[in-house]
Structures are given as C-alpha cells and as structure tokens.
Amino acid sequence: MAGSRPSGDEPSVHEPLFFLSYARPHESEAEHPREEPDLFLTFFDDLTQRISTLLPGERPGDLGYAASAVAPGQSILQALAMCHVFVPLISPQYFRSRFCGLEWSAFRKRVGTRDLALHFVPVTWAPVEQADIPPDVLEINFQTPRQGRADITEGLYSLMVDRAPGSDYDRVVRNVARTISEAAREHPLPAGTPAALRSLPNAFRAAPTRLRLRIVILAPTRDRSPEGRTAVEHYGPTQTGWAPYDDRWDRTLAADVKTVADRLGYDPEIVAFDDVAPALLAGTLAGAPTILLIDNWALLDTGWRDQVAAYVDPAAKRPAWETFMVVRDEKDPQTRERGADLRAAVDETLGASLQAMQTVVQHAASGNGPRERFPSHFSTVAEFAAGLFRFRRSQ
CATH class of the missing domain: 3.40.50 (Rossmann fold)
Structure with missing residues (x-):
C-alpha cells in the first residue's frame, strides 16, 4: 500500500x-x-x-x-x-x-x-x-x-x-x-x-447559502490611542489594522477572524466600530449574527467605553445573537504593566454581561488565554451567535 x-x-x-x-x-x-x-x-x-x-x-x-x-x-x-x-x-x-x-x-x-x-x-x-x-x-x-x-x-x-x-x-x-x-x-x-x-455529477449541487457573520472591530488607531498606550506598532490607520499579539505585529486580527470564520462556513463581514457605531447602537444594521471584538485598551478611552456600555445595556434589548469578545495579549509588556487598570475597565463595562453568559461562552468572550486559543474562543462565540440567529429564523 x-x-x-x-x-x-x-x-x-x-x-x-x-x-x-x-x-x-x-x-x-x-x-x-x-x-x-x-x-x-x-x-x-x-x-x-x-x-x-x-x-x-x-x-x-x-x-x-x-x-x-x-x-x-x-x-x-x-x-x-x-x-x-x-x-x-x-x-x-x-x-x-x-x-x-x-x-x-x-x-x-x-x-x-x-x-x-x-x-x-x-x-x-x-x-x-x-x-x-x-x-x-x-x-x-x-x-x-x-x-x-x-x-x-x-x-x-x-x-x-x-x-x-x-x-x-x-x-x-x-x-x-x-x-x-x-x-x-x-x-x-x-x-x-x-x-x-x-x-460525474457534483454530489453537493444543492449547496447551502453561507450565513453572513458581522465582525465589528473596536481598537485604537495610530491617531487615537488611550493615554499610556505607546506601542503604536500594534495599530493601523483604521481599526481593522489592529494586530493585538506582541509576537505578530504583521498579522492583523481582521485577517485571523476572516480565516476562522471562513473555515467555519460563514461569510465574514469585517467592519471598523467607528464606521458603524451609530447604526449598531441604534439597532438599525441589517440582521446578522454580530460579534464586537474589543481591544481591552479601547475601554480606557471614555468615549468608546460609554458606547460599549450602551451596546451591552440590557435596557437596549438587543438580540441575543449580537454579542462581544474581549481580546488581550498577556505577553505584551504594557498590557502586563497596566493589567489591573485594564481588567477594572473590562469588569466595570462588561462584567455583568459576561456573568450572564453561558460558562463556556463567558470564558471565550472574556479575553482569557494566549493567542493560540484565539481561534477556538472566537469559534465558540461565533457558533453561539450564529446558532441563536438560525433558531430565530426557524421560528
């Protein structure tokens, strides 16, 4: 053989x-x-x-x-x-x-x-x-x-x-x-x-339509960075240029999530938070499972923090398939140095929403874990949001 x-x-x-x-x-x-x-x-x-x-x-x-x-x-x-x-x-x-x-x-x-x-x-x-x-x-x-x-x-x-x-x-x-x-x-x-x-015939000729997965990236840019964040090499001219992991400044998170979402079978739509914030907060974006990816450093900016707080506010009654995920790199020297401040900002803004999540989703969305676990964590959050969206459509 x-x-x-x-x-x-x-x-x-x-x-x-x-x-x-x-x-x-x-x-x-x-x-x-x-x-x-x-x-x-x-x-x-x-x-x-x-x-x-x-x-x-x-x-x-x-x-x-x-x-x-x-x-x-x-x-x-x-x-x-x-x-x-x-x-x-x-x-x-x-x-x-x-x-x-x-x-x-x-x-x-x-x-x-x-x-x-x-x-x-x-x-x-x-x-x-x-x-x-x-x-x-x-x-x-x-x-x-x-x-x-x-x-x-x-x-x-x-x-x-x-x-x-x-x-x-x-x-x-x-x-x-x-x-x-x-x-x-x-x-x-x-x-x-x-x-x-x-x-031969294609056995999959009745192929399914790909479900759109909206990924919104909230991160600093080179022109707008929280006080104390000097590692500008992590950021690009727009929020989608964010490269969070200290060992890979040449690999953006947008590229990572596109690869993961595509392999999971979704049609990824990747947008910058600032470009869609008004419609996102007003709930007027077209319906699709949505994940807000948040750089924990962005929550030190009071303007962004207030917008995120409004996004996760239960009073807004957003669909359950609109969710979020925090991203942090524990290997980054500045993140380690400001760890207490960053965690406090996450807890104050997102703590209640994280506690309300299922345990496995909560762990994935909280930003815990090294870069190597990001694909698995993102997959968990994406499948959770997409599953709820599909369930709504089946009703």
Missing part, C-alpha cells in the same frame, strides 16, 4: 488505505501562505501515525492520501480508484466545494451497493446544520458509529487547540484510525478505474 501527502510534483499512488477529502482554503487566504500550519495536513499526519501503530510494519507515508491541489490531477484520480476508505472533513465550506463534491461522487460510484457506512468515515471539521447537508450525503448513515465523538458537536478545528494525549482531539484521531484500519482490513474494496471527475 502506498499513498502520500503530496507536495511539489505529483507522486505515484498505489493503494492508500484512505483518501482525505477536504475543502482547500480560498485564494484570499493565500496572502500569508507561511503564517499558519496547514491544520488539514496536521490531522492527516496525526491520523496516519496512529494507523501505523494499529498496523505494524506499515509506514505512515504509505497509508493515506491527502489531496492538496485545487483541481483534480492524475494522482488524485488514482488514489480515489485504489483507496478503501473515504474520509471527508465535513464543514459548510466542504459542501460548497465543487471538487469535493466530485471526489465524493467518484468514490460513491465505486462503492456501489456495498455498506456505505463501512467505507465513508466522515470527520466534522466545523459543525453543519442538518438542514444544510446535501441529500446525497444523507443516504449514508454515519451518525451511529460516530456517536459521542467530540468533533460532531465541537468540530475538529476547534479541538486542535489541544492535541495532547488523552485530549478530545486525540480521542477522535484514535476512533477514526481504528475505524479506518478495521474497514480496510475486514472490508477491502476492489481496485477501480480512475474516473474522469468532470464527467
């Missing part, structure tokens, strides 16, 4: 146990191609390593195939014709990908009348509403063997913040590895003929 995690020239492919199908990042995310690890392939590596422990004598590099191209090449077609298990990384974005839909169709055609649940082993990358799952996918009963797995409700992307042995992520990897190794050993698929993907 031989497969690959391809890079550069297309490798030869013989008989991988599994084919990892995932939605490639949009071209807009390619502006900073070296800034973040490819978490899809991190999961692929972890999974092949775990399978290798279940199948002694097999090399991890020979066990699976992860397609990295944005269009079908010969190695992808060959891997689909030879693999025994198809592992789709389910997300709203996955079901919008034409190439993923073609990969699904190619493997589905090859499985034929066999038990589909033995050869399709889906992993939830980001949660998907049941109503948004394409009909051709619903024919596969894959819920029962995944019952209780943390990725179903949390999404693997959020779980990857903790990859330690015994973590929820580690347990998902173990479960998937065991399922793949058992299926390949006990129910091997006969090799097929590489399909011409473009001749």
Whole structure:
C-alpha cells in the first residue's frame, strides 16, 4: 500500500488505505501562505501515525492520501480508484466545494451497493446544520458509529487547540484510525478505474447559502490611542489594522477572524466600530449574527467605553445573537504593566454581561488565554451567535 501527502510534483499512488477529502482554503487566504500550519495536513499526519501503530510494519507515508491541489490531477484520480476508505472533513465550506463534491461522487460510484457506512468515515471539521447537508450525503448513515465523538458537536478545528494525549482531539484521531484500519482490513474494496471527475455529477449541487457573520472591530488607531498606550506598532490607520499579539505585529486580527470564520462556513463581514457605531447602537444594521471584538485598551478611552456600555445595556434589548469578545495579549509588556487598570475597565463595562453568559461562552468572550486559543474562543462565540440567529429564523 502506498499513498502520500503530496507536495511539489505529483507522486505515484498505489493503494492508500484512505483518501482525505477536504475543502482547500480560498485564494484570499493565500496572502500569508507561511503564517499558519496547514491544520488539514496536521490531522492527516496525526491520523496516519496512529494507523501505523494499529498496523505494524506499515509506514505512515504509505497509508493515506491527502489531496492538496485545487483541481483534480492524475494522482488524485488514482488514489480515489485504489483507496478503501473515504474520509471527508465535513464543514459548510466542504459542501460548497465543487471538487469535493466530485471526489465524493467518484468514490460513491465505486462503492456501489456495498455498506456505505463501512467505507465513508466522515470527520466534522466545523459543525453543519442538518438542514444544510446535501441529500446525497444523507443516504449514508454515519451518525451511529460516530456517536459521542467530540468533533460532531465541537468540530475538529476547534479541538486542535489541544492535541495532547488523552485530549478530545486525540480521542477522535484514535476512533477514526481504528475505524479506518478495521474497514480496510475486514472490508477491502476492489481496485477501480480512475474516473474522469468532470464527467460525474457534483454530489453537493444543492449547496447551502453561507450565513453572513458581522465582525465589528473596536481598537485604537495610530491617531487615537488611550493615554499610556505607546506601542503604536500594534495599530493601523483604521481599526481593522489592529494586530493585538506582541509576537505578530504583521498579522492583523481582521485577517485571523476572516480565516476562522471562513473555515467555519460563514461569510465574514469585517467592519471598523467607528464606521458603524451609530447604526449598531441604534439597532438599525441589517440582521446578522454580530460579534464586537474589543481591544481591552479601547475601554480606557471614555468615549468608546460609554458606547460599549450602551451596546451591552440590557435596557437596549438587543438580540441575543449580537454579542462581544474581549481580546488581550498577556505577553505584551504594557498590557502586563497596566493589567489591573485594564481588567477594572473590562469588569466595570462588561462584567455583568459576561456573568450572564453561558460558562463556556463567558470564558471565550472574556479575553482569557494566549493567542493560540484565539481561534477556538472566537469559534465558540461565533457558533453561539450564529446558532441563536438560525433558531430565530426557524421560528
């Protein structure tokens, strides 16, 4: 058995146990191609390593195939014709990908009348509403063997913040590895003929519409900074130029949240607080789940603090899908130095609203945790707001 995690020239492919199908990042995310690890392939590596422990004598590099191209090449077609298990990384974005839909169709055609649940082993990358799952996918009963797995409700992307042995992520990897190794050993698929993907139907042709997620950024700018905040390199000419983390002044928070929101399957709308404050406070913005991202330093500015206080005031009776999240970098020297003042400003302005939140959302929205936890925390707040908005629309 031989497969690959391809890079550069297309490798030869013989008989991988599994084919990892995932939605490639949009071209807009390619502006900073070296800034973040490819978490899809991190999961692929972890999974092949775990399978290798279940199948002694097999090399991890020979066990699976992860397609990295944005269009079908010969190695992808060959891997689909030879693999025994198809592992789709389910997300709203996955079901919008034409190439993923073609990969699904190619493997589905090859499985034929066999038990589909033995050869399709889906992993939830980001949660998907049941109503948004394409009909051709619903024919596969894959819920029962995944019952209780943390990725179903949390999404693997959020779980990857903790990859330690015994973590929820580690347990998902173990479960998937065991399922793949058992299926390949006990129910091997006969090799097929590489399909011409473009001749196949897209299994996801009834793709769901992306839900708009409004992200409002409240942060100082180079022209307006609270007294005592001299680290102007964190800020840009507008509020969306804010780069909060001390180790990455060249990476704005707007770029981070766009990447996370897009991978969760939302259509992110990122705006500066000062540009929308009147409409936001008046409640006249078009309805959409909304997250106000607040630099804790901005709350030392009395004007901004008063506006935030009005935004979270219960008397304003704002929809529950309009919420907020504090962002701070504990590694920043000035933030550590003024820590007491910054926390006092947060407690005075937002303390009551934080206390009213569900515990998991409260922790995510409070600004606790290092940069590494920001994607997970933002995902929690975003999913909370979007879930409430969807519930309102279903009434």
